[in-house]
Amino acid sequence: MxxxxxxxxxxxxxxxxxxxxxxxxxxxxxxxxxxxxxxxxxxxxxxxxxxxxxxxxxxxxxxxxxxxxxxxxxxxxxxxxxxxxxxxxxxxxxxxxxxxxxxxxxxxxxxxxxxxxxxxxxxxxxxxxxxxxxxxxxxxxxxxxxxxxxxxxxxxxxxxxxxxxxxxSFVDGDHFAIYERIRSKVDGDSIVPVEKKAEEEGVFFCQGCYMRVTKQELNQLALAQELLTCRSCSRLLFLEG
Ligand SMILES: [Zn+2]
The missing domain is CATH 1.10.287.1490 (Helix Hairpins)
Structure with missing residues (x-):
């Protein structure tokens, strides 16, 4: 993460x-x-x-x-x-x-x-x-x-x-700004996990809006080198574990 x-x-x-x-x-x-x-x-x-x-x-x-x-x-x-x-x-x-x-x-x-x-x-x-x-x-x-x-x-x-x-004060300033911007726009959580649909291996969904994330996005989340937001609801995404 x-x-x-x-x-x-x-x-x-x-x-x-x-x-x-x-x-x-x-x-x-x-x-x-x-x-x-x-x-x-x-x-x-x-x-x-x-x-x-x-x-x-x-x-x-x-x-x-x-x-x-x-x-x-x-x-x-x-x-x-x-x-x-x-x-x-x-x-x-x-x-x-x-x-x-x-x-x-x-x-x-x-x-x-x-x-x-x-x-x-x-x-x-x-x-x-x-x-x-x-x-x-x-x-x-x-x-x-x-x-x-x-x-x-x-x-x-x-x-x-x-x-x-x-x-x-321990969070990167730019990243905190992104978080605050999302928070001002969405209801509920601004950061949500992507979760696997039980029956389909390798298919993950944004838990904010239930939009499917692409394989490429999933790889980006697994690498965790940069922040990724959902294409549909703009929430920050993360992969659990
Ligand atoms: Zn979403």
């Missing part, structure tokens, strides 16, 4: 490990998305109840204002009734007062009902806020855990990259 290939296989092994770790690292934060969604929906629910509470308060204020206005109307009608000159006038004002009173009674009932509803909403809000706080706490716990794991993966990757740097 060509000396550079031997060294580059060591680099490739590290590259595989690094890419697995990088992948794991990029996947980790995705584990948070579910919890993040739960927090967002919890906040949404609380805010909807808050809107309902606000609407209830406005309705109560409106009802109370109307009740006070009717107080003033009743007062006015009472004064008018007391100053009435005829029995007819007296009974008209008396009727008005009764009507205002009835309206007031209805409004008071409505306001009371809305107040009860408001109480219920406030209890519901408190409960939802407790749930939200729990969800947020769970999210933060998980976030801390994920951040720790990502940091751990980062430091492992850092260590492997250092190791890679040391290893590549």
């Amino acid at each position: 060509h000396q550079s290939i031997e060294k580059l296989l060591g680099v490739q092994k590290l590259d595989r490990e690094i890419s697995l770790l990088e992948e794991a690292k990029s996947r980790r934060p995705m584990e948070l998305s579910d919890d993040l969604r739960k927090v967002a929906s919890g906040k949404d629910v609380v805010s909807r109840v808050e809107d309902e509470i606000k609407a209830c308060r406005m309705e109560i204020d409106k009802g109370e204002l109307k009740i006070r206005e009717l107080d003033a109307d009743i007062e006015k009608s009472t004064i008018a009734m007391n100053a009435a000159n005829t029995n007819d006038e007296y009974s008209i004002f008396k009727g008005q007062i009764a009507k205002y009173g009835e309206e007031q009674g209805g409004l008071e009932e409505e306001v009371l009902e809305t107040m009860n509803h408001l109480d219920g909403l406030q209890g519901k809000k408190a409960e939802l806020e407790r749930d939200l706080a729990d969800t947020e706490k769970a999210y933060q716990r998980k976030e801390t855990e994920v951040n720790g794991l990502v940091k751990e993966l980062d430091s492992k990757v850092g260590g492997l990259k250092d190791e890679r740097g040391q290893l590549t």
